[in-house]
Amino acid sequence: MASLTTAPIEQPTDERNPPWYQRLGTDYLPFLLLAPAVITLLALTVYPFLYSVYISFFRFRGGRPDTFIGLDNYARLLQDPHFWESIRTLLLYAALSVTLEFVLGTALALFFTGHFPLRGLWRSLMIVPMMLTPVVIGVIWRLMYDPNFGITAYALRSIGLAPIEWLSKGNWAFVAVVLVDVWNWTPFMFLLILAGLESLPVEPFEAARMDGASRFQIFKDHMLPMLAPTMLVALLVRSMDVLRIFDQIFIMTSGGPGSATEVTSLYLYKTAFKFFDMGYAAAGLFVLLILITILSRIYIRFLGTGEEG
Amino acid sequence: MKMRTTKLLLCVMIIALGLVGLNRPANAATKIVVAAVQGVESAGIKAVIPDWEKKTGNSVELVELPYPNLQDKVFTDAQAGTGSYDAIFIDDPWMPFLASNNYLTPLDSLGYKVDTDFVQKSLDVASWPPPTGPRLPGTPKDATPKLYALPALGNVQLFWYRKDIITTPPATIQDLMKAVTENSGPGKAVPYGFTVRGKKGNPVVTDFNAWNWSYGGDIFDDNWKVIVNGPKSVQALKDELSMAKLSPPGVANADADEQAIALLNGSTLAGIIWPAYNAQIDDPSKSKVSGKIAVVPFPKGEKQTSQLGNWLLAIPAAAKNKEVALDFITWATSADVMKQWVGATGVPPTRTSVFKDPELSKKYWWQEANLEALSNATWRPRTPEWSKVEDILGTYLSKAIAGDMDAQAALDAAAKEITDVMTQAGYYK
Numbered sequence: 001m002a003s004l005t006t007a008p009i010e011q012p013t014d015e016r017n018p019p020w021y022q023r024l025g026t027d028y029l030p031f032l033l034l035a036p037a038v039i040t041l042l043a044l045t046v047y048p049f050l051y052s053v054y055i056s057f058f059r060f061r062g063g064r065p066d067t068f069i070g071l072d073n074y075a076r077l078l079q080d081p082h083f084w085e086s087i088r089t090l091l092l093y094a095a096l097s098v099t100l101e102f103v104l105g106t107a108l109a110l111f112f113t114g115h116f117p118l119r120g121l122w123r124s125l126m127i128v129p130m131m132l133t134p135v136v137i138g139v140i141w142r143l144m145y146d147p148n149f150g151i152t153a154y155a156l157r158s159i160g161l162a163p164i165e166w167l168s169k170g171n172w173a174f175v176a177v178v179l180v181d182v183w184n185w186t187p188f189m190f191l192l193i194l195a196g197l198e199s200l201p202v203e204p205f206e207a208a209r210m211d212g213a214s215r216f217q218i219f220k221d222h223m224l225p226m227l228a229p230t231m232l233v234a235l236l237v238r239s240m241d242v243l244r245i246f247d248q249i250f251i252m253t254s255g256g257p258g259s260a261t262e263v264t265s266l267y268l269y270k271t272a273f274k275f276f277d278m279g280y281a282a283a284g285l286f287v288l289l290i291l292i293t294i295l296s297r298i299y300i301r302f303l304g305t306g307e308e309g
Numbered sequence: 310m311k312m313r314t315t316k317l318l319l320c321v322m323i324i325a326l327g328l329v330g331l332n333r334p335a336n337a338a339t340k341i342v343v344a345a346v347q348g349v350e351s352a353g354i355k356a357v358i359p360d361w362e363k364k365t366g367n368s369v370e371l372v373e374l375p376y377p378n379l380q381d382k383v384f385t386d387a388q389a390g391t392g393s394y395d396a397i398f399i400d401d402p403w404m405p406f407l408a409s410n411n412y413l414t415p416l417d418s419l420g421y422k423v424d425t426d427f428v429q430k431s432l433d434v435a436s437w438p439p440p441t442g443p444r445l446p447g448t449p450k451d452a453t454p455k456l457y458a459l460p461a462l463g464n465v466q467l468f469w470y471r472k473d474i475i476t477t478p479p480a481t482i483q484d485l486m487k488a489v490t491e492n493s494g495p496g497k498a499v500p501y502g503f504t505v506r507g508k509k510g511n512p513v514v515t516d517f518n519a520w521n522w523s524y525g526g527d528i529f530d531d532n533w534k535v536i537v538n539g540p541k542s543v544q545a546l547k548d549e550l551s552m553a554k555l556s557p558p559g560v561a562n563a564d565a566d567e568q569a570i571a572l573l574n575g576s577t578l579a580g581i582i583w584p585a586y587n588a589q590i591d592d593p594s595k596s597k598v599s600g601k602i603a604v605v606p607f608p609k610g611e612k613q614t615s616q617l618g619n620w621l622l623a624i625p626a627a628a629k630n631k632e633v634a635l636d637f638i639t640w641a642t643s644a645d646v647m648k649q650w651v652g653a654t655g656v657p658p659t660r661t662s663v664f665k666d667p668e669l670s671k672k673y674w675w676q677e678a679n680l681e682a683l684s685n686a687t688w689r690p691r692t693p694e695w696s697k698v699e700d701i702l703g704t705y706l707s708k709a710i711a712g713d714m715d716a717q718a719a720l721d722a723a724a725k726e727i728t729d730v731m732t733q734a735g736y737y738k
Contacts, residue, residue: 032318062410063387064410147557153558165561168562168711169712254510256509256510257713258704258705258714273380273384274696276406
């Protein structure tokens, strides 16, 4: 009969199971090293996000949360024509800007796959607009757009045309701010798509060329499908970014004339920091976040489809 | 090896913390932090700060910010109660929000006694509740206004015109409109007659206020009922819009800088200009019309007035060094010191003795006009809701200037939204 007693459990020695303070350098070191970054991230993103959701349920008076009002701020948002007008302006701005940046960026990237003198220098110059800060861009373009002494007015006069009051007429003001965004961020699209192009294998294109395919057919039927994931990533990143636009428009037009260029970030900035209606602004920002999340889900679905295809 | 790395990291952290702890000045005098608006408005005071530091042994950290950023930071600091600033430059329309929410320190609580050398209008806008005009609902009728700030700059809208072309000074607004229409345009002395400040928000509202009040109109009556779409205000806007047609291109986005440039470069006959630009009139590096511009109060409509926009020096309720801050602001706005920095910059003072100083009056020939305009000026409605009201009015005025709405429609739309704001804020029973 086997013994029912179990063999005595061998007690671990200090060597194999050192105390916790001796394991700091082994088991816990990675966490210790990550801790400052994680704590900062939590403090600067997660906590503010949770706090802003919290205050969105309050009415503010004198810049301080005053009364808990539940979903009243959200109900007010649904009926606020200015908020929805700003959403429409923002979506139109995003659609136009990103589309133009994408088309121009792709065209430039294709052009730069060729070889020509000083290609490296031109490529470096191409990305300069992306390096400038938004406030500087806003100030420069506000001056350039001035119909009295701006360079755009000079250029138009020199070809016999009257200067355009870019920032003074509603429709023109909208076009003006879109153009600035395109100037600023086409280099971003250009860089990403160029990187994608340069990573593609050349053999399929050579084979297609030998089979008599035209350059357009090679681009459409071979290059484009292979480049699609890169393009979608570029579109996703740029779209997320453009929905946060603020600085340039603030400097150039402050959302005017009227509300022609008042995008959502400007409207909510005004609500939070001019009117001190923080709860309402927080509710608006949460709705904007939902919108951006839905958009990103659509993009990611396309990305996933593309990869499976 | 890993144990050694951990020990090394811990040692580095301890040393770093120790160095931070040791880096404290021993027996430091008090340092106060002053938030100021960037530009000529604070340039004078900035220049004299070393004198105060030498006199008292204390130090000043001057934080200069553009107007919109200054408002953001001051309001945010006040609301959070962080006490980042010991003294702040505030624009007078911020007073209702800050004072009514107890974000400022009443100066009498620090032992300050009112100095009657300050222009009365400037003292009035630095007080709360307002000495005249409608008060917030619920304010006791016998509530005595307290002084919450010291007036630093006596800003008020002035009227510039080309005296070499308009040789008879326009006494009334109708005279002004006739003169600029007759003397500007293709083939005339100058291409443009009048420069309107049309940029959305505070700029366009500021210009409109001068017209509106001069015509006898207003934004609210004494019971806070919105009257900005009344016949006098509509007429004021119509006339202003007719002047906008005589403005240089880009009027719907023109701000104070563009207005001043339009006059200083000789292309425009007249405009409502803030005093900060006066010193540029005779500066050949900035002006092509030195000696040719007259500076006077805005001509008379039903009454003679324009908008007041004083800069005040206040002490936040959460300030950490209130007594030292009071000493600084009292010194900075004293007659001798004010004379010094007004003398250096030409900005308008807030003391009668400094306005009338013979030396300064000779150097800055517009001071008499500034004092007259300040004495007749109108302040913006004293309500914490002013930011919202100004934004709504600014949006619709901007649409009117851009030609997207006519005067009546713009003011009707503004009146409706302003009424909604005041209703939500509890102004109507």
